[in-house]
Amino acid sequence: MKIFDTLSVTEKELDTSNGVRIYLCGVTVYDDSHIGHARTIIVFDTLRRFLESQGIKVKFIQNFTDVDDKIINRAVSESTSADKISSRYISNYFTEFDHLNVKRADMYPKATEHIESMIDLIKTLIEKGFAYVSTNGVYFSVSKFHDYGKLSKKKIDELVSGARVEVDDTKKDPLDFALWKFADDEPRWQSPWGAGRPGWHIECSAMSLKYLGTDFEIHGGGRDLIFPHHENEIAQSESYSGKNFAKIWMHVGMVTIGGEKMSKSLGNTKSVDFVLKKWGANIIRLFCLAGHYSKPIDYAEDMLKETITKWRQVENCYYELILSGEGPADSKDIESIEKIVTETKKEFFDSLNYDFNTSLAIGAFFKLVKATNQIAASERLTKPISDLVLPVLEQMLDVLGLKISKVTEEERKKIHALIDKRNLLRSEKKFQEADAVRKELSDAGIMLTDHKNKVLWIKQEKIGDGI
């Protein structure tokens, strides 16, 4: 598989020979997650599902930043503890991302639980001369790391003249960043240099090193983390270990709204909770995967609405397949569907293999859906055809993390009973009563399609609230 690597600015072959280790920078838990966070996480979740579908062992680590000024500020404004704030939003995170059908990572390390590792790392950095203690904390000396700027393609002298660097006389160089900040208030931890809190960047260095070692396969996050976060992580980690930090740096484009980046500071966010209620997990996932991961996507309601139409086609396809009748299939149909299944499957996986092009993969997926629906529409979809299509369709659904709404066995019996009842009424030309039965079913989310020889039912996902 090839993935575009931000560092080398090339498509790099992913080494899967010893499994794939992935570290994804997660969220700072001081507020609700929004669809921007969700996109990055969905992209990586899908990547992970794809790799696993290829029989590759994946070790997936995603952190929670649970020590941060924003958390503390929030705690102060709510007169509670930082710990309460972060645990609340971690709990929310799991509720929301479980709903988004995001597979749980192998581990969700928290910064607060890895203070010791961070201190060890800082100790070594000081010993090696890459870091120094000042009156406000411990700083990393950027000038000591000669590759500084290699990820973000920034020149050190340009950064200095950039004027946006925080002025702090206690630092040797304005570019130096904090590894440890002394603090008088809670939360704080003891360290050899004085009580305080870790800097933001050091946590990812410490936790990725602890769980994935050096030179692991993929380090990822949103594009906005390239500088300074990932640049600084590289500086710390490589200065510490003397080894390459990560093989591939994979960055996900921003979600925009009205063409502008969605962010807390601009106040234009759509929370995961909100979009889940409005669109549901399948629509959100399809939306997040509709374009290439590296490019921005715009949160536009019209597009989301269109996605609903497409999702209905998938539901239709799925139920046509699982409810297909017994009976022989035309050998020509078998032949053509075999061809389509083979082709779309190849296209689907080839697309993902080449820089994870989900846009093309989804295109292949819909080709299969469409071909199936065509056969169904012409009343020729029988079990032998379904047996060919269904496993592949389910595999694709699984990789994309899409979930068809299903019914219980009990509901199924009830549905069949009502369909029988309606059929009887229809045969007696009691259409009004028949329509009442149909209404009863549709109110329960069961849509009917009258085929020539049978009635197809579909459990439709309920989407949106007065869109």
Place this chain on the structure above:
RNA sequence: GGUGAGGUGGCAGAGCGGCUAUGCGUUCGCCUGCAAAGCGAAUCUAUAGGGGUUCGAAUCCCUUCCUCACCUCCA
């Protein structure tokens, strides 16, 4: 100002030297007792402007214009 990524039909979005995806939308049909869904057909020949290279460019080069992101916390 610096750096990076882009500008493709009404919209979304691939292609990254030749065969100009795909989807949505729109229109008209089919199916149906009716409806919804689904299906079919039609519609749309698009590649920011200007130069070049080439037998041939959306695809390569130059240039102009525009957009976005990063350069501060950010997924």
